Amino acid sequence: MMVDDLLDFGLPEEGLEIFGDRGIEELYPPQVDGVRSGVLDGRNLVLAVPTASGKTLVSELGILKSVFSGGRTLYIVPLKALAYEKFELFKEYERYGFNVGVATGDYDRSADYLSDMDVVVTTSEKADSMLRLGTDWIGDVDVVVCDEVHLVDSDRRGPTLEVTLAKLMMMNPGAQVIALSATISNAREIANWLDAGLVKSDWRPIELKEGVVFDDFIDFPFDGGKEVCSDEDDVATSLVRDAVLEGGQALVFTSSRRNSRGAAGRIVGSLDDLLSPMEEDRLMELSNDILDVDGVTEEGERLARYVRRGVAFHHAGLRNTHLRRIEKLFSSGDLKAICSTPTLAWGINLPARRVVVRDYKRYDPNYGMKPIPVLDVKQMFGRAGRPGMDPYGEAVLIAKNEVERDQLIDRYVVGDTENITSKLASEPALRSHVLSTIASGFAGSYSELMDFIDRTFFAVQNRPEDIQLLVKRVLGFLESEGFIEVDGFGLGSGSGFDATAIGKRVSELYIDPLSASRILERLSGRGMESDIEFLHMVCETPDMDTLYMRKSDYSRVESFLKENPRLKERGEMDDWFLSEVKTSLLLKDWIDEEDDGDICDWYGVSSGDIRRKASTAEWLLHSAAELSKMSMSLYINRLRNLQRRMQYGVKKELSDLVSISGIGRVRARELYKNGYRTKSDLHELIDNQSLVREVDGVGAKTIEKIKRELGGNE
Numbered sequence: 001m002m003v004d005d006l007l008d009f010g011l012p013e014e015g016l017e018i019f020g021d022r023g024i025e026e027l028y029p030p031q032v033d034g035v036r037s038g039v040l041d042g043r044n045l046v047l048a049v050p051t052a053s054g055k056t057l058v059s060e061l062g063i064l065k066s067v068f069s070g071g072r073t074l075y076i077v078p079l080k081a082l083a084y085e086k087f088e089l090f091k092e093y094e095r096y097g098f099n100v101g102v103a104t105g106d107y108d109r110s111a112d113y114l115s116d117m118d119v120v121v122t123t124s125e126k127a128d129s130m131l132r133l134g135t136d137w138i139g140d141v142d143v144v145v146c147d148e149v150h151l152v153d154s155d156r157r158g159p160t161l162e163v164t165l166a167k168l169m170m171m172n173p174g175a176q177v178i179a180l181s182a183t184i185s186n187a188r189e190i191a192n193w194l195d196a197g198l199v200k201s202d203w204r205p206i207e208l209k210e211g212v213v214f215d216d217f218i219d220f221p222f223d224g225g226k227e228v229c230s231d232e233d234d235v236a237t238s239l240v241r242d243a244v245l246e247g248g249q250a251l252v253f254t255s256s257r258r259n260s261r262g263a264a265g266r267i268v269g270s271l272d273d274l275l276s277p278m279e280e281d282r283l284m285e286l287s288n289d290i291l292d293v294d295g296v297t298e299e300g301e302r303l304a305r306y307v308r309r310g311v312a313f314h315h316a317g318l319r320n321t322h323l324r325r326i327e328k329l330f331s332s333g334d335l336k337a338i339c340s341t342p343t344l345a346w347g348i349n350l351p352a353r354r355v356v357v358r359d360y361k362r363y364d365p366n367y368g369m370k371p372i373p374v375l376d377v378k379q380m381f382g383r384a385g386r387p388g389m390d391p392y393g394e395a396v397l398i399a400k401n402e403v404e405r406d407q408l409i410d411r412y413v414v415g416d417t418e419n420i421t422s423k424l425a426s427e428p429a430l431r432s433h434v435l436s437t438i439a440s441g442f443a444g445s446y447s448e449l450m451d452f453i454d455r456t457f458f459a460v461q462n463r464p465e466d467i468q469l470l471v472k473r474v475l476g477f478l479e480s481e482g483f484i485e486v487d488g489f490g491l492g493s494g495s496g497f498d499a500t501a502i503g504k505r506v507s508e509l510y511i512d513p514l515s516a517s518r519i520l521e522r523l524s525g526r527g528m529e530s531d532i533e534f535l536h537m538v539c540e541t542p543d544m545d546t547l548y549m550r551k552s553d554y555s556r557v558e559s560f561l562k563e564n565p566r567l568k569e570r571g572e573m574d575d576w577f578l579s580e581v582k583t584s585l586l587l588k589d590w591i592d593e594e595d596d597g598d599i600c601d602w603y604g605v606s607s608g609d610i611r612r613k614a615s616t617a618e619w620l621l622h623s624a625a626e627l628s629k630m631s632m633s634l635y636i637n638r639l640r641n642l643q644r645r646m647q648y649g650v651k652k653e654l655s656d657l658v659s660i661s662g663i664g665r666v667r668a669r670e671l672y673k674n675g676y677r678t679k680s681d682l683h684e685l686i687d688n689q690s691l692v693r694e695v696d697g698v699g700a701k702t703i704e705k706i707k708r709e710l711g712g713n714e
């Protein structure tokens, strides 16, 4: 089917222009199936097709049809980076007078400012928080697109995604739901849940050869085989060099951060002779950028060194700025290889000629090393092949012997993906979503709550009596903690309930009700004195992912506790408690302006980890301050002060300086040392350029930024 034919199915003419500008003339087969299944007639649709087979365009058919008749779309993605990727794409609609917005983060900030938007791209967490805040325009949505709906299977994100979809469908019964998915075995079950038609296909725009390498030979069971034309000691390195020799790039997936660094370290040097002088120049530039942002940690320095030679590693511990730059340089072809943890496979579209899955086992705390799900391997495989650039994509697993090769072929090449399952049965997820469902008015009684839960994927897959048991347990907890009030005697089908004022606020703050109850208990207890006690308060909540205790951490943490008996009283000396204390100490070092490199060494973390922990702590301190307001606690100023320091990683006296964009903790300290302590002191600096030399790290560029910002504030 040609794009022009879409007019017969009701696509507005402008749609042809939009797709024409992207060079799209003919629809891919699954897109044709989407059209035939009624996506342009407002029908609900689940599209389960491989990565990069044009799912977005099918959703755009529904979106364009709707916005050209005055409708509004909510487009839900799993990750912030993806939200911005889609936002950039949909911004093309603005030339027809539509407003396109993006919303992520800031979970208790009102989203009313988006009420004029025709298309809003958001993450499932932000969509959930907008529902909790009672955002009016959410009840006026005509198309809901859910990208990567198979992530209902994810322990962390899945429950939020399914509850959000269920709420959106309940509020907007006439809205069209378009769910995009990887190829999963039980796609039909998802389609039944969403009352949708199903398009399921294995078609890909570019041929994908999937195979297993052993003894320098890649066995592609459906496409013959291939010798690897490179004989490095390390198999992954050979596979990468071989792909680059053929003019391609490679993505290497590893099971851990440490392995991603190790694999990149082995590749470095093997590509030197394959880089052009122009590529070398660009890589040098990126490498310097990395040093500029993070030259003090061993990892930042190592990343810069590798990038200079065409290779990078990529994992969630790195700074976001670095991750985005690495992705950009790989897309432009300058970087030849990235060694990454699997997160990259679920993120933005970053295709490569060859994908190497180096580790197919991952550590599981309950089972030890365990083979990863087929779905995960297929997702990584799916990143192979750049449409329009590569003749085909190759995806390869590595075997150590012939037996393993055959097993890997059976399981991951020939085998089916697993069924996906709801994760809403987990108690932390359920208590949070049950509270939010009551607090935001979706359910005022037990029977309404059960009606609502009946709309979730959880209810499709579980027996009603099991669900009731779990829900009752959670309701009992919420009542005993004072987050809901129940009418009548006991919890039964006749009982009605409402959230208390504090329960409503907990739901809006987007924290686990158990976190709130721990914080409230701490705030009402006997006087807290030191910073570390407040920091431990946030680290003992389930919302904080605490740091793992390494052997070398025990003596440090235990001797700290010896000197701080008040904190020691808070717990048993088990790993659980010690890791809370270790995390509190990291946060303390962050706000005391310890050097990034030292913090990374002391705690065994990466630079991005520090910022992510600090950001969670900042959110919890903000929540504690809000709860403190409601419970008349005396700590509000103290909490606000700590929250501000946590945001920037500084002592109190730098607060004024770091609020200026472009001035981070290190530059602020340098300015302070040189006598510039407030914004007004900085006026003097920008008026007198000769002073620039006095302050380390504050060059002409920064001065320009400060000038702009201070000018704008006046």
Ligand SMILES: Nc1ncnc2c1ncn2[C@@H]1O[C@H](COP(=O)(O)OP(=O)(O)OP(=O)(O)O)[C@@H](O)[C@H]1O
Pocket: 022, 023, 024, 025, 026, 027, 028, 031, 050, 051, 052, 053, 054, 055, 056, 057, 348, 349, 387
């Ligand atoms: N019919 C088509 N003809 C040519 N190119 C197309 C067509 N449909 C989509 N594309 C292009 O294919 C690329 C991949 O499409 P898209 O990102 O929508 O895939 P996807 O299935 O959503 O991928 P992912 O699984 O990563 O979300 C995009 O660059 C898109 O512009």
